[in-house]
Amino acid sequence: MPRSHSRKTRTPGHVGASVLVPKVTPKRFYGQGIPGVDSDSLTGKLIVVEGADGSGRSTQIARLVQWLEATGHHTIQVGLKRSTLVSEELEQAQQGNILSRTTLSLFYATDFADQLENTILPALRAGSMVIADRYIYTLMVRDLVRGVDETWIRNLYGIALAPDAVFYLEVRPDLLVQRVFAKNQSLDYWESGMDLGLSRDMFDSFLRYQALMRDTFRRLQQTYGFDIIDAERTPDEINHELQRRIEAVLSGRD
Ligand SMILES: Nc1ncnc2c1ncn2[C@@H]1O[C@H](COP(=O)(O)OP(=O)(O)OP(=O)(O)O)[C@@H](O)[C@H]1O
Numbered sequence: 001m002p003r004s005h006s007r008k009t010r011t012p013g014h015v016g017a018s019v020l021v022p023k024v025t026p027k028r029f030y031g032q033g034i035p036g037v038d039s040d041s042l043t044g045k046l047i048v049v050e051g052a053d054g055s056g057r058s059t060q061i062a063r064l065v066q067w068l069e070a071t072g073h074h075t076i077q078v079g080l081k082r083s084t085l086v087s088e089e090l091e092q093a094q095q096g097n098i099l100s101r102t103t104l105s106l107f108y109a110t111d112f113a114d115q116l117e118n119t120i121l122p123a124l125r126a127g128s129m130v131i132a133d134r135y136i137y138t139l140m141v142r143d144l145v146r147g148v149d150e151t152w153i154r155n156l157y158g159i160a161l162a163p164d165a166v167f168y169l170e171v172r173p174d175l176l177v178q179r180v181f182a183k184n185q186s187l188d189y190w191e192s193g194m195d196l197g198l199s200r201d202m203f204d205s206f207l208r209y210q211a212l213m214r215d216t217f218r219r220l221q222q223t224y225g226f227d228i229i230d231a232e233r234t235p236d237e238i239n240h241e242l243q244r245r246i247e248a249v250l251s252g253r254d
Pocket residue numbers: 051052053054055056057058059060179180182183231232233234235238
């Protein structure tokens with residue numbers, strides 16, 4: 001198995017920049033995975049950034065991509081509802097609020113499976129870094145707070161590849177609400193959990209729903225072991241911590 005080492009690249013007139021070649025570590029699927037995929041061929045790294053709406057995922061990912069590319073790592077980005085196969089239909093289904101809980105879950109799972117098979121796995125096979133703006137955990141947590149059976153959900157996402165690192169950006173709900181308002185001047189029906197009937201007041205519903213989501217994330221953390229990041233700090237402080245942790249992943253120390 002290749003070992004991590006620094007490759008010195010020299011161009012005339014420049015002092016050599018050091019590129020950390022990621023150490024290849026074994027990958028695994030959570031369950032049965034996707035048939036016919038040889039996980040040993042996946043030499044890239046899958047890094048997931050999780051967190052509520054307004055927790056700062058886009059802010060952090062933009063900086064991480066810039067940093068990774070500048071340090072010589074080809075990087076691609078994926079996220080929920082971005083598959084070409086079903087993203088439009090999923091959006092329409094959400095707007096109309098017409099699908100049952102199970103059908104909506106399967107719709108999201110289809111979107112995920114399409115991206116896994118057609119974007120994430122090929123990129124990892126090519127040795128690229130894949131940065132995911134949310135992954136199966138958000139989907140699982142959304143379903144769990146709506147009473148979907150946990151075993152059923154775990155089986156459904158048995159197709160997923162276990163990432164090399166998962167960072168959950170944690171921000172308390174009252175701070176989240178401020179960030180979301182500052183960015184969008186409004187709250188989103190689904191991200192406020194209005195379908196759950198927690199409160200008729202959207203602001204109140206948002207606070208309750210996001211607290212439920214956070215508690216469920218913390219519970220899943222015990223099974224999936226992701227890193228909980230204090231995302232109430234400045235963007236610079238958070239980014240510094242993420243870079244440090246990703247460096248550890250690249251060098252196989254994590
Ligand atoms: N660490 C931070 N401290 C204060 N404000 C922040 C921080 N990080 C991001 N913000 C601000 O909070 C808002 C939401 O940030 P961002 O868009 O990065 O979050 P997001 O998690 O990607 O949200 P969405 O779910 O809408 O995609 C933006 O206005 C951003 O400038």
